[in-house]
Amino acid sequence: MTDEYEHYEAVVVGAGPGGAAAAAVLARNDVETLVLERGVEAGSKNVTGGLIYAEESAPYTVDGLFPEFRSEATERPVTDYYLHNVAGEKVKTFDITDLHEHDTEWSDAVLRRKMDSWMADRVHEMANETGGGLLTDVRVNGLLREGGEIAGVTCDELDPIRADLVIAADGVNSELARDAGLMDWEDPEEWFQGVKAVVDVPPEVIDERFGVGDEEGEAHLFSGDLFEDVRGGGFVYTNEDSLSIGSVFHLDSIVEQEAEPHQLLDNLLTHPLMADWLEGHYDEVEYSAKLVPDSKKAAHPAPHQGRLLVVGDAAGQMQAQGPIIKGMNHAVSAGALAGEAFAEAKLRGDPDKAGELYEQKLRNEGIMGKLRPKGYQVARALGEHDAVTEMADSLLTSSVGRLGVKVAGGLLEDLYSSPHLSQIVPDTQTPYVTLPTVIAEELGDRVTGEADYEPKDLVTRIGDLTYDTDVGNPHIELRDNSVEASGAAVYACPVSAEGFGGGCYREETVKTNGSEEKRISLDTQPCVECGTCAVVADTDWEHPRGGKGVEYKEG
Amino acid sequence: MHSVVLTKGVPDFREGQVSFDEDGHLERGATPTVMNPNDEYALQAALQTKVKQGGTVSVMSMGPPGYESVLEEAMSVYADDLYLLSDREMAAADTWSTSITLSAGIEQIAEADQSGEPDLIFAGFKTADGETGQTGPQTCWCLDRPIVTHVIALDVDEDEEKIRAKRLVEGDVDEIETVEAPLPAFVVTDPEFDPSYRRAEHRLRHKQLKAETEERVEEYEDHLTSWSAEELDLDPDFIGLDGSPTIVSGVDPIPKAPSEREATMVTPGDEDGMEQVLDEMRPLAGGD
Ligand SMILES: Cc1cc2nc3c(=O)[nH]c(=O)nc-3n(C[C@H](O)[C@H](O)[C@H](O)COP(=O)(O)OP(=O)(O)OC[C@H]3O[C@@H](n4cnc5c(N)ncnc54)[C@H](O)[C@@H]3O)c2cc1C
Ligand code: SF4
Numbered sequence: 001m002t003d004e005y006e007h008y009e010a011v012v013v014g015a016g017p018g019g020a021a022a023a024a025v026l027a028r029n030d031v032e033t034l035v036l037e038r039g040v041e042a043g044s045k046n047v048t049g050g051l052i053y054a055e056e057s058a059p060y061t062v063d064g065l066f067p068e069f070r071s072e073a074t075e076r077p078v079t080d081y082y083l084h085n086v087a088g089e090k091v092k093t094f095d096i097t098d099l100h101e102h103d104t105e106w107s108d109a110v111l112r113r114k115m116d117s118w119m120a121d122r123v124h125e126m127a128n129e130t131g132g133g134l135l136t137d138v139r140v141n142g143l144l145r146e147g148g149e150i151a152g153v154t155c156d157e158l159d160p161i162r163a164d165l166v167i168a169a170d171g172v173n174s175e176l177a178r179d180a181g182l183m184d185w186e187d188p189e190e191w192f193q194g195v196k197a198v199v200d201v202p203p204e205v206i207d208e209r210f211g212v213g214d215e216e217g218e219a220h221l222f223s224g225d226l227f228e229d230v231r232g233g234g235f236v237y238t239n240e241d242s243l244s245i246g247s248v249f250h251l252d253s254i255v256e257q258e259a260e261p262h263q264l265l266d267n268l269l270t271h272p273l274m275a276d277w278l279e280g281h282y283d284e285v286e287y288s289a290k291l292v293p294d295s296k297k298a299a300h301p302a303p304h305q306g307r308l309l310v311v312g313d314a315a316g317q318m319q320a321q322g323p324i325i326k327g328m329n330h331a332v333s334a335g336a337l338a339g340e341a342f343a344e345a346k347l348r349g350d351p352d353k354a355g356e357l358y359e360q361k362l363r364n365e366g367i368m369g370k371l372r373p374k375g376y377q378v379a380r381a382l383g384e385h386d387a388v389t390e391m392a393d394s395l396l397t398s399s400v401g402r403l404g405v406k407v408a409g410g411l412l413e414d415l416y417s418s419p420h421l422s423q424i425v426p427d428t429q430t431p432y433v434t435l436p437t438v439i440a441e442e443l444g445d446r447v448t449g450e451a452d453y454e455p456k457d458l459v460t461r462i463g464d465l466t467y468d469t470d471v472g473n474p475h476i477e478l479r480d481n482s483v484e485a486s487g488a489a490v491y492a493c494p495v496s497a498e499g500f501g502g503g504c505y506r507e508e509t510v511k512t513n514g515s516e517e518k519r520i521s522l523d524t525q526p527c528v529e530c531g532t533c534a535v536v537a538d539t540d541w542e543h544p545r546g547g548k549g550v551e552y553k554e555g
Numbered sequence: 556m557h558s559v560v561l562t563k564g565v566p567d568f569r570e571g572q573v574s575f576d577e578d579g580h581l582e583r584g585a586t587p588t589v590m591n592p593n594d595e596y597a598l599q600a601a602l603q604t605k606v607k608q609g610g611t612v613s614v615m616s617m618g619p620p621g622y623e624s625v626l627e628e629a630m631s632v633y634a635d636d637l638y639l640l641s642d643r644e645m646a647a648a649d650t651w652s653t654s655i656t657l658s659a660g661i662e663q664i665a666e667a668d669q670s671g672e673p674d675l676i677f678a679g680f681k682t683a684d685g686e687t688g689q690t691g692p693q694t695c696w697c698l699d700r701p702i703v704t705h706v707i708a709l710d711v712d713e714d715e716e717k718i719r720a721k722r723l724v725e726g727d728v729d730e731i732e733t734v735e736a737p738l739p740a741f742v743v744t745d746p747e748f749d750p751s752y753r754r755a756e757h758r759l760r761h762k763q764l765k766a767e768t769e770e771r772v773e774e775y776e777d778h779l780t781s782w783s784a785e786e787l788d789l790d791p792d793f794i795g796l797d798g799s800p801t802i803v804s805g806v807d808p809i810p811k812a813p814s815e816r817e818a819t820m821v822t823p824g825d826e827d828g829m830e831q832v833l834d835e836m837r838p839l840a841g842g843d
Contacts (some may be wrong), residue, residue, distance in 0.1 A: 034755055124762075133759045159753045441812055 003157075005144075008132055009035040009155055010342065011163040013140045013176060015042035016112075016311025017052070018331035019169030020119040023134070024065045025339030027126035031165075031346070035123055035134040036155065040468075040545060042136065043116030043527065044551045046171070047196060047290040049235055049246060051078055051219060053329040054105040059365040060336035061105065062329070064121050071248070073118040074108035076217025079080065083323055083416060085436035086224035089272055090141065090444035098325065099417040109217055109237040109244065111198070113555030137546040140170070143179050143308065150306040152178070156545045164351050165342045166308045169335055172291045174314030175530035175542065178263035181307045183298075183316065185534040185541070188252040189427075192232065192292040192320070193532055195261045195494050196246030197269065197455075197555040200283040203241045208240060209277050214250075221323045222416035224436035226267050230259045231432040233323055234268040236277070242285070242554070243277070245269060248292060248325060248428060254492050255536055261289065261494045266455040275449035282453035284552045287461035289494035291317045291531035292327065293425075296380075303362075304355030309338040319371050322422025322431075330367060337361040375424040383426030392430045397436050405442045407436075412439060459502050461493055462526045470548040474524040476533065478539040483507065486520040486537035493533055495526045502526065505533065556610030556711065557668065558601040558675040559661055561694065562594040562636070563620050564625035565683040590623065590628045593679035594734075596744040598632040600709055601677050603750040606760050608711050611635040613664060613673070616643060617656050620781075627775045628681030632738065633768045637775065638664065642784040645795045650689040650796030657690070658697035659787045675718070676741045680705070695741035703736050704743040708751065711738075 012023045015037035026033040039045040052074065054061035063069040070077075080088040081100035085092040100107065127179040136158065136448030144152035144160045152162040153176075168176035172191075187202045203214060210218050222234035245267055254261060267280075268274060293299070298316030303309065312316070312331030319326045341358035344353045346405060362368045383389070405412065426432045456464075480486055489505040490496055496503030504527050510519050520537070528550045534541035543549070566573060566586040574585040603611045614629040616622050617640040626637040640660045665672040676698070678691030695702040708721040716738045723745055724730040737809065771778065784794060792798060801829050821828035 006756060008755070034759075036755075128758070128759070128763075133762065135755060135758050138755075138758070156756070157753070158755055161755060 005152070005162050006159070007162040008032050009163065010034070010037065010132075010165040010167065012167045012169055013153065014171055014314070015120045015123065015134060015136075015537050016046055016116060016169060016171055017119070017310065017328045018314070018329060018335040019062060019167065020116070020123050021062070021065055021332040022167045022169055022311060022339045023123045026342065027123070029343035029345060030130060031128040031339075032131045034132040035127060036140050036153070036362075037116055037134065037136045038139040039121065039136055040547045040551055041113070041117050042120035042134070043113040043555050045549075046112040046116055047108065047194065047552065047555045048089075048112050048328060048555070049194065049196070049237060049244060049248070050110055050117075050328065050388075051107050051325075051327055052110050053107045053326055054116065055329055056103050056105050057366060057401070058329060058333050059518040060333050062332045064334060067331070069119075070106070070108060073115040074110050076212075077106060077108045078213070078219045078237070079212065079216040081127045082525045083221045083223070084273065084443065085439040086122035086222055086226045086271070087437045087444060088225065088441045089448065090448050091447050092440045092444035094322070094413040094416050094550055096413075096417050099322070099419060099422060100204055102419040109219075109239050111239060111244070113424050113553055116555070130540050133263035139160055139546040141175065141542070143176060150218060151307045162362060163399035164307060165337070165354060168308060168310040168314045169312050169331070170314050172293055172313040173534055173541065174310065176308065177300075177303075177310045177314045180308055180310075182300055182303060182305060182310055183314070185531070188535055189250070190256050190294055190298040190316070192248045192294055193251050193254060193261060193492070193494070193530065194246060194248045194292050195265050195289045195290065196287070197265060197284050198239075198242050198244055198286045198288075199278065199281070199492065200242045200285050200384070201281045203382070205281055206238050206241070206243070212238065214394050220273075222271070223323070223432055224440050225433065226271055227264050227433075228431065229258065229433055230257050230264060231256060231429060232287075232425065233432065236274070245274070248351070250533060251291070251492070251532065253289055255488045258491050260491050260497050262287075262458055262461070262497065263538045269455045269531075270386045270451040272447040272449035275451040276447075278376070279452055280447070282451075284456050284461075286464065286552060287456070288552055289528050289530040291535070292325070295319045295330075296373070296376050298380050299371040301368065302359050302373070304358055306355070307352065309341070309355055309358050312334045317367070317371055319534055321370075321419070322416070322425055324422070330371065333365065333367055334362065334380070335366075337365065337449050339553065348363055370423070375420070375421045379424040384428055387394040389428040389430055393434045396430065396434050402438060402442050426470075433507075458495060458497060458500060461503065464549045465528070466553065468524070468548050468551065469525055470544050474522075475542045475544040475549065476522065476527065477518065478522045478537065479540055480538035481520045483518050483520060486533075488540070489533040489537040490520065492536050494530055505537070556604055556608040556713070557613070557671075558604055558610070558617055558676065558677060559599045559613045559664060559673045560594070560597050560629070561657055561676065561678045561691065562597070562614055562616050563591045563682050563690075564588040564616065564622045565591045568683055569711045569744060580806075582841045583774065585654075590625045591682045591696070592677055593681055593683070593744075593746055594629070595632065595679070595749040596743075596746055597677035597679040598629060599750045600706065600742060600744045600748055601631045601675070602761075602764070603685070603752070604675060604711055605633065606752065606757050606764065609714055610674075613638060613668075615640065615657065615660050615664070617641070617648070617649065617660070623776070623779065625669055626791055627772065628780060630775045630778070631762050631768060631772050635778065639779060639781045640787065641781050644784040644789075644791050647796035647799065648794060649799035649801035650685065650687050650693060651800055652794045653690050654693035654697055655798060656787070656789060656794050659693045661698060662781060663742045663782060663787055672739060675711070676700070676739075678741070678743050680745055682741055691741070691743045698741065700739055700741045701736040702741040703734055704728045705745040707731070707745050708741050709742065718742070726836065737840050794824070821835060
């Protein structure tokens with residue numbers, strides 16, 4: 001029967017920025033390209049902060065590949081960028097527009113449903129010219145292998161498809177990268193977890209409260225003690241008529257602190273600064289979450305195997321440049337380079353060399369250097385020792401340290417704005433919590449706004465989301481329901497919480513032969529497919545079938 | 556492959572659309588006419604044939620000129636052209652004279668259309684108003700073709716000039732048989748019909764057709780042909796009321812559901828009323 005399988009020159013899995021860029025370059029080079037996306041529409045599964053960057057040094061930018069991109073698919077450009085160091089009600093604000101503008105041609109806020117679906121239409125037009133196109137509602141569930149070699153893909157909704165090239169642009173929990181053994185979902189240290197609320201605010205209110213014109217926008221970051229001791233930060237980005245308010249935390253830190261991500265988000269939502277911006281306008285329309293890889297640890301140095309090339313989040317290519325998060329732009333570059341590599345390899349008559357060429361291009365174009373900066377390895381070796389962290393923290397919080405912070409004053413703002421330093425800050429308590437807190441305590445001003453609203457609770461947030469549940473066919477199964485193996489998911493899952501019965505994970509007490517035991521149980525109905533429990537619990541984790549599961553309207 | 560789908564306009568029986576008078580008679584004037592819901596499956600089956608085999612889909616209906624909107628709705632499921640058989644003489648037809656009229660229409664298409672006799676004719680299972688399920692099979696009888704009813708899955712083999720269908724035996728969802736029939740054939744789809752597109756190529760074509768249809772629906776009138784009884788060369792004695800052997804002896808209104816209790820409306824602002832509600836509920840709550 002294998003003779004009847006369809007064949008396309010290239011199959012691209014996933015229609016996020018990585019897949020869209022790959023398909024655009026392939027189509028441009030007359031490669032017959034089929035793009036498969038599991039959502040009902042491209043973008044319906046995706047979450048970002050998010051600011052998309054066009055870097056001056058990048059080999060490709062999204063508007064280079066999709067000319068009308070900025071006018072059709074984005075929200076407001078970022079014209080000012082601030083970092084707020086927070087200690088209680090005290091805030092010290094640094095203007096880090098310089099860091100933001102470093103190597104930046106432009107940067108706009110985006111919402112993924114709008115952005116991805118717009119790109120997908122362009123991609124379909126282009127790929128259609130080559131005899132292929134873009135299909136939604138199709139979940140690729142694995143690699144087709146023939147004689148031990150990768151020969152195509154297998155899907156839930158379609159018969160197997162053969163291809164000379166498979167590009168895995170299937171995002172953070174890439175089932176294809178896992179199938180190929182290139183990535184695993186083991187170590188919480190390699191991931192962040194992002195949680196976001198989109199709040200509708202009338203455009204004129206945004207203009208007035210942020211002091212911007214209608215073609216302008218702002219980015220605000222938050223760090224310090226408002227997230228208790230969890231390492232990470234918060235963000236607020238201005239869209240045309242809404243705000244994206246969210247947080248990105250180290251997953252290992254969430255697990256260690258047993259933190260509830262939705263509560264951390266609430267801390268941000270009710271902070272005095274936020275209260276001023278949202279007064280009378282807290283209209284939260286969507287709650288969302290997704291894992292985010294930390295390229296410093298997770299980026300695969302050689303993300304390919306046979307005919308499979310892995311791009312974007314699927315290959316861990318998500319750079320946290322200090323507080324600035326760059327994933328979409330690298331996904332675009334990597335996707336385009338992968339497409340280019342195949343086109344070149346094919347021209348040379350050796351399409352199977354595409355993987356090697358792609359790896360070379362990632363290095364030569366400087367992308368691998370940004371994703372895995374050399375300096376970080378050194379800083380990490382020194383800076384991520386517990387002893388060093390403790391010393392730095394106690395020094396900072398001591399009177400000597402505090403004096404230093406006071407004296408340094410403006411210098412600190414410059415330090416924060418250093419593109420080089422920001423790439424290599426160690427992942428410890430010090431830069432995320434201790435330093436900003438001390439800065440705010442010593443240099444900050446008191447802000448006094450008080451929220452005239454209560455953040456929505458989880459029941460409401462889940463209730464507001466749209467789901468097409470695949471009844472009787474749960475996409476995640478618990479392999480080990482002991483508290484040791486899977487208990488972390490009860491708090492780390494963004495739609496679960498301790499003592500909350502309506503989420504995915506909950507702790508239950510089971511009585512057996514007179515003794516009581518605690519067990520973890522799972523109900524995937526409210527799952528937002530963020531990927532967290534694939535890492536922090538012992539599960540058989542898959543994405544739902546095409547078109548099933550959660551459907552984001554904003555993203 | 557040329558397919559013809561038969562469809563009919565029926566009152567929109569959905570909640571909020573349909574209205575009945577006090578005696579339980581349908582108020583035709585106040586109830587919108589829509590495409591018979593079961594015909595959607597017939598259209599889906601024809602569409603699947605068009606996607607996989609190529610060719611065209613024509614949709615045909617017999618009814619008053621107002622049925623144009625029904626055909627417009629049908630076109631949104633990817634039809635190529637529309638035929639309305641409309642004439643005063645055809646009015647008040649029962650299933651028998653309807654079948655005669657429809658079969659004449661199909662023969663006329665075969666003459667008018669370059670592609671000759673339609674390879675497949677599709678009908679839905681039962682209309683929402685008549686509920687007889689007779690029109691499809693009777694039309695087929697007039698045309699003298701093989702028929703397969705209660706079809707839930709369909710495969711067309713052009714080379715072998717036959718169809719292979721899965722069907723529910725006696726309409727029973729638990730009993731499925733697979734049958735073959737030579738082309739040209741007549742297919743009555745079951746509401747369980749499920750189109751299947753397991754090849755990317757077919758889904759891409761489906762997507763393409765969808766885009767094309769969206770444009771076509773805008774100007775559906777350009778694709779609409781109306782034929783009168785005369786144009787179809789139909790003998791007035793065999794169509795409409797005159798051609799209908801069915802005699803409706805009477806119509807009983809749907810009896811109202813019996814209600815043993817009487818309802819009293821109480822608004823939450825009405826204190827005495829609320830007190831009364833509580834009094835009523837107290838014994839049920841087991842308290843005092
Ligand atoms: C809260 C948060 C804030 C962020 N902020 C920013 C920011 O400000 N700036 C920035 O640049 N980046 C940001 N990121 C990261 C950024 O969103 C990602 O790096 C980026 O989306 C990666 O793009 P991608 O194309 O690799 O994957 P994705 O955008 O995740 O796309 C993957 C696609 O593949 C599809 N897919 C997955 N599996 C399958 C399958 N099996 N079959 C078919 N289709 C499949 C998905 O539905 C999806 O459409 C943020 C992330 C989060 C969560
Ligand atoms: S069940 Fe797992 S994948 Fe789903 S939302 Fe919770 S942590 Fe995320």
